[in-house]
Amino acid sequence: MTVKAWMTGAACAVLLPAAVIAQAGDQPGTDLNFKPVYQPSLGFYGLPGLMDMPTGEAMPDGQAAVTVGSFGGITRTSLSYQFTPRLSASFRYVSIRNWNSDGFSTYRDRNFDIRYQVRRESLYWPSITVGLQDFAGTGINSGEFIAATKTFQRPLSLPGTIKATLGFGWGRLGSSGAIGSPLGSTRDVFNPGDTGGQLAAGSWFRGPVAPFGGIEWQVNDKLGLKVEYSSDAYEPETSRGVFTRASRLNFGAEYQYSERLRLGGYWMYGQEIGITAQLQLNPRRAVTPMTIAAPRAVVGRPSRAVNPDAWRTDWAQSKTAPTQLRDLITPDLAEEGLELIAFSVSAEMAELRFRNTRYASDAIAIGRAARVLARYLPPSVETFRLVPWRENMALSATTLRRSDLEALEFQPNADQALLAVARIGDAPPDLPGAVAADGLFPKYSYAIAPFLQPSYFDPDNPVRFDFGIGLRASYKPAPGWTFAGSVRYRLGGNIADSNRPSNSVLPRVRTDGLEYARGSDVWIQRLYGSYQWKPSATTYARVTAGYLERMFGGVSGELLWKPAGSRLALGVEANYVKQRDFGGGFDFQDYDVATGHVSAYYEFGRGYLAQIDAGRYLAGDIGATFTLGREFNNGWRVEGFFTLTDVSAEDFGEGSFDKGIRLTIPINWFLGKPSQQRITETIRPIQRDGGARLSVPGRLYEQVRGSHTNSITNDWGRVWE
Amino acid sequence: MIRNLALLGALTLAACSGGNTASTSNILNAGAELRDTVRANRASRQQPAVQPAITRAGIEAATIPALEVTLEARDQTAILLPSAFRTDDGPGDVAVWQTVDDIHIVLREGVLIATRGLGRDVTSADVLAAVSTLKSRSSGGGAREMRIRNDDFGADTLRFSCVIEVVGDTAVEIVERRFPARHLREKCSNSAGTFVNDYWVDPARDVIQSRQWAGPHLGFIRTRVLKK
Numbered sequence: 001m002t003v004k005a006w007m008t009g010a011a012c013a014v015l016l017p018a019a020v021i022a023q024a025g026d027q028p029g030t031d032l033n034f035k036p037v038y039q040p041s042l043g044f045y046g047l048p049g050l051m052d053m054p055t056g057e058a059m060p061d062g063q064a065a066v067t068v069g070s071f072g073g074i075t076r077t078s079l080s081y082q083f084t085p086r087l088s089a090s091f092r093y094v095s096i097r098n099w100n101s102d103g104f105s106t107y108r109d110r111n112f113d114i115r116y117q118v119r120r121e122s123l124y125w126p127s128i129t130v131g132l133q134d135f136a137g138t139g140i141n142s143g144e145f146i147a148a149t150k151t152f153q154r155p156l157s158l159p160g161t162i163k164a165t166l167g168f169g170w171g172r173l174g175s176s177g178a179i180g181s182p183l184g185s186t187r188d189v190f191n192p193g194d195t196g197g198q199l200a201a202g203s204w205f206r207g208p209v210a211p212f213g214g215i216e217w218q219v220n221d222k223l224g225l226k227v228e229y230s231s232d233a234y235e236p237e238t239s240r241g242v243f244t245r246a247s248r249l250n251f252g253a254e255y256q257y258s259e260r261l262r263l264g265g266y267w268m269y270g271q272e273i274g275i276t277a278q279l280q281l282n283p284r285r286a287v288t289p290m291t292i293a294a295p296r297a298v299v300g301r302p303s304r305a306v307n308p309d310a311w312r313t314d315w316a317q318s319k320t321a322p323t324q325l326r327d328l329i330t331p332d333l334a335e336e337g338l339e340l341i342a343f344s345v346s347a348e349m350a351e352l353r354f355r356n357t358r359y360a361s362d363a364i365a366i367g368r369a370a371r372v373l374a375r376y377l378p379p380s381v382e383t384f385r386l387v388p389w390r391e392n393m394a395l396s397a398t399t400l401r402r403s404d405l406e407a408l409e410f411q412p413n414a415d416q417a418l419l420a421v422a423r424i425g426d427a428p429p430d431l432p433g434a435v436a437a438d439g440l441f442p443k444y445s446y447a448i449a450p451f452l453q454p455s456y457f458d459p460d461n462p463v464r465f466d467f468g469i470g471l472r473a474s475y476k477p478a479p480g481w482t483f484a485g486s487v488r489y490r491l492g493g494n495i496a497d498s499n500r501p502s503n504s505v506l507p508r509v510r511t512d513g514l515e516y517a518r519g520s521d522v523w524i525q526r527l528y529g530s531y532q533w534k535p536s537a538t539t540y541a542r543v544t545a546g547y548l549e550r551m552f553g554g555v556s557g558e559l560l561w562k563p564a565g566s567r568l569a570l571g572v573e574a575n576y577v578k579q580r581d582f583g584g585g586f587d588f589q590d591y592d593v594a595t596g597h598v599s600a601y602y603e604f605g606r607g608y609l610a611q612i613d614a615g616r617y618l619a620g621d622i623g624a625t626f627t628l629g630r631e632f633n634n635g636w637r638v639e640g641f642f643t644l645t646d647v648s649a650e651d652f653g654e655g656s657f658d659k660g661i662r663l664t665i666p667i668n669w670f671l672g673k674p675s676q677q678r679i680t681e682t683i684r685p686i687q688r689d690g691g692a693r694l695s696v697p698g699r700l701y702e703q704v705r706g707s708h709t710n711s712i713t714n715d716w717g718r719v720w721e
Numbered sequence: 722m723i724r725n726l727a728l729l730g731a732l733t734l735a736a737c738s739g740g741n742t743a744s745t746s747n748i749l750n751a752g753a754e755l756r757d758t759v760r761a762n763r764a765s766r767q768q769p770a771v772q773p774a775i776t777r778a779g780i781e782a783a784t785i786p787a788l789e790v791t792l793e794a795r796d797q798t799a800i801l802l803p804s805a806f807r808t809d810d811g812p813g814d815v816a817v818w819q820t821v822d823d824i825h826i827v828l829r830e831g832v833l834i835a836t837r838g839l840g841r842d843v844t845s846a847d848v849l850a851a852v853s854t855l856k857s858r859s860s861g862g863g864a865r866e867m868r869i870r871n872d873d874f875g876a877d878t879l880r881f882s883c884v885i886e887v888v889g890d891t892a893v894e895i896v897e898r899r900f901p902a903r904h905l906r907e908k909c910s911n912s913a914g915t916f917v918n919d920y921w922v923d924p925a926r927d928v929i930q931s932r933q934w935a936g937p938h939l940g941f942i943r944t945r946v947l948k949k
Binding site for chain 2: 283284285286289290291292293296297299300360361363407408410412413414415443444445447448449632633634669716
């Protein structure tokens with residue numbers, strides 16, 4: 001088979017994904033209140049701040065920020081997130097050049113920060129924030145603070161805005177100009193060789209406290225000037241000759257390049273030049289607003305009084321009526337990106353089961369499917385049941401009255417009015433008496449695409465990656481059945497260049513990544529068969545067998561209970577897997593393990609999600625993973641997780657326990673066109689063998705949840721779109 | 722590393738997918754969609770919107786209604802044809818006007834109540850007070866509510882209180898012909914801001930020309946009735 005042959009009829013991408021970023025042009029604008037969204041400037045630590053010192057401000061709710069700041073050989077790269085209007089968290093990677101001690105020439109470390117805004121700014125009160133900096137690491141940046149910031153508009157007849165900050169710091173932030181130790185003097189000291197990962201709660205707000213402060217003058221929309229008095233003595237750095245601290249005053253000028261990007265230049269500690277780049281993204285402000293071609297308006301029925309004949313119901317006696325109607329609606333559904341799976345119709349009611357292949361939101365799919373039905377079905381059909389369907393699973397049933405569709409389309413508050421009369425509930429597994437679509441199965445697809453596989457935080461090289469080309473294919477002979485696989489061929493990269501082989505004392509279920517990278521240039525990434533089905537109206541099931549992931553193969557079974565209207569879901573998953581050979585072929589190594597979890601999932605509302613998975617992990621350790629996340633209706637999601645198992649901190653190694661953050665961004669947020677694709681990236685400070693979970697393709701909860709009551713209701717604003 | 726990245730780029734150029742079912746590739750779809758977007762943007766830059774040449778004779782010869790709509794913020798003008806006329810429980814008639822590329826403008830007695838296919842659209846609007854005041858061709862006012870689609874798969878509600886005043890009787894020229902009309906001005910405000918809509922209502926109490934605010938993103942939309 002030649003290249004040309006299999007390119008026939010195939011979609012060929014011609015542009016770099018990296019260009020997505022280049023395309024992400026910022027547009028200045030106003031929010032719905034006619035004013036630009038206020039966002040504070042960030043400091044070197046990637047959270048609202050002057051330069052090194054924090055302020056009392058918080059970012060807008062839901063804001064995500066990526067900040068790089070560097071001076072004097074110290075570089076901090078931070079990922080920050082405003083998890084609630086008051087609570088924010090930050091993950092930071094720090095590198096300090098010319099360290100030249102403790103066995104490091106460049107010292108690299110990871111920090112977690114957490115901040116809480118105790119008080120928002122009001123007419124007389126400043127905003128007040130309390131923060132813990134680097135509260136779970138080796139302690140290189142450990143410090144606590146309380147900071148207050150007050151804004152003054154056009155002070156002293158000057159243009160722009162001045163923000164004055166005053167605060168008190170402990171730890172690193174109390175190391176210069178201390179005025180005493182009001183809350184006790186004992187405090188853990190920074191130890192570069194420590195495994196980290198332990199909360200040092202006993203040290204918080206202990207030891208010397210020092211005042212700090214500063215002023216930020218936002219001269220106009222573009223230019224900001226900053227000055228600060230720093231309470232950080234930089235003892236670990238200056239004592240090792242990283243840089244010389246000649247002053248405690250820092251000065252800076254920042255330029256708001258676009259709504260999202262701010263650049264800064266600084267004169268730090270009387271000796272060093274510093275720079276920052278601050279990128280702030282808000283999930284609520286898409287790079288490109290979503291634009292979808294308008295649907296055809298609801299076609300109203302003739303009045304029964306004027307045209308009683310049209311309302312006759314004898315058509316329903318015809319055996320061929322469902323088939324004929326199915327053939328009428330199928331092309332119009334396809335035009336909307338909806339695939340008819342099954343259709344049943346009686347004189348008064350119709351049920352449509354469909355697969356949504358285009359829209360990230362099922363609400364819009366339901367709205368468009370309903371309008372297609374209203375266009376073709378005889379007037380006597382008054383009730384529509386719309387059932388999103390995926391992989392042999394009918395996910396939920398939304399019941400709409402046709403007369404409501406006709407009456408409400410152009411009413412004020414049309415979406416909420418329709419929601420008030422809609423019913424969303426469980427869908428039974430099967431639809432008796434339905435006509436199915438012709439020729440839906442078998443389905444097959446393939447894709448040849450490059451892959452990029454990053455590996456973070458190697459002490460010698462913080463970002464390593466391999467890249468190459470991958471072939472993926474799937475074959476679905478019947479509803480619920482999937483046979484899929486992918487093969488990868490590495491063309492280059494540097495993961496295998498690392499000279500830090502695993503030092504783990506646990507079964508090396510994850511830390512042998514280097515061996516896998518060195519094992520072969522071509523490997524089977526995955527090769528498996530699976531079957532999914534719905535045992536009852538509220539349960540979902542899956543069995544999967546094969547080469548499930550790069551490192552393990554075996555069998556996996558899962559059962560999930562999730563009524564459509566329930567905030568709570570419960571699941572159980574059992575797997576028996578064997579460790580795969582480094583070469584990436586069909587062979588296995590000797591290590592095998594029975595691993596599985598009992599899971600509870602809960603939707604708190606307003607996008608907050610929690611998950612607890614308790615069970616046995618790949619290394620045979622027993623414990624639980626706790627995940628807390630926040631998801632926007634458009635699919636943006638930020639999650640943090642940690643796993644505690646019966647593996648001791650010492651056996652676990654660096655980091656003491658498994659933890660990380662996961663970021664999911666929908667592609668339509670960039671492109672402004674309907675798409676179900678998302679980019680997900682999980683970042684762990686370090687990957688060890690304890691608390692490691694099998695990576696099975698097709699876990700049920702995420703397949704199901706998006707089509708259930710909570711998600712459909714959240715997106716309901718789009719039902720008429 | 723630069724060479725490696727260039728190679729990765731070249732690979733993406735060659736990426737392909739196929740089958741009888743939708744591909745599930747992130748990069749592939751994003752790449753293809755991005756390509757289409759860039760092409761569309763480039764095309765729209767190279768060919769500025771051609772103002773359709775309309776003549777009075779052409780309008781007189783037309784057999785169906787036509788509405789000219791201008792998006793001020795995008796400097797785009799199009800002639801829209803009716804897609805549906807509707808009466809519902811609300812006051813007056815609803816007209817759905819559409820462009821050839823499936824953009825809809827929905828007017829209730831000439832007052833904008835929805836847009837579709839523009840992005841950050843007006844999803845719905847309560848313009849009861851405006852509709853009845855314009856029908857009476859006299860001063861009046863009342864509450865106005867607009868729902869504007871946001872980027873989080875929902876819509877935000879903006880509430881205003883509005884006053885409508887008669888500016889005066891005038892004549893509106895629409896393609897070589899002058900129509901007598903009364904100019905009414907609607908001033909709407911809330912704690913966050915103010916906007917002003919203008920309507921020209923003919924003696925038959927139809928809005929024949931208007932300039933109306935369609936939310937912070939779309940800005941002002943101008944309409945002219947070319948053919949009733």
